[in-house]
Amino acid sequence: MHARLARSSDGEAIRSIYNAEVVGSTATFDLVPRTAVEQTAWLEEHRGPYPAVVAVDDEDQVRRSLNPSSTGSRHRAPFLRAVA
Numbered sequence: 618m619h620a621r622l623a624r625s626s627d628g629e630a631i632r633s634i635y636n637a638e639v640v641g642s643t644a645t646f647d648l649v650p651r652t653a654v655e656q657t658a659w660l661e662e663h664r665g666p667y668p669a670v671v672a673v674d675d676e677d678q679v680r681r682s683l684n685p686s687s688t689g690s691r692h693r694a695p696f697l698r699a700v701a
Contacts (some may be wrong), residue, residue: 618680623660623669630679631671632656 623631636650651659663669672681 618672618674620670620672620683623663623671623679623682625657625660627669627671627679628656628660629653631660631669631682634679634682 632651632653635645635656638644639647639650660669670683671679672683674680
C-alpha cells in the first residue's frame with residue numbers, strides 16, 4: 618500500500634469510505650452522507666497546498682482516505698503534523 622494525491626476518479630471511492638463513517642461511527646460530525654455532487658465539489662476544494670490524499674493497494678484501488686477535515690487554516694497544522 619502507498620499514498621498518492623487523490624484524483625477526480627477517486628471521488629466515488631472516497632465518498633464510499635467517508636459515508637460508511639458518517640452512518641456507522643462517530644468519526645465525523647456529519648450526520649448525512651455526502652451525495653456524488655457534494656463529493657465532487659469537496660474533492661475540487663482539496664487541491665493545491667492542502668490536497669486530499671489516498672492510500673491505494675498494488676492495483677491502485679483506494680483503500681483509505683487521508684484527508685484534512687476542514688479547509689479552515691486552524692485545522693491545517695494538526696493535519697500536517699499527523700502525516701509528516
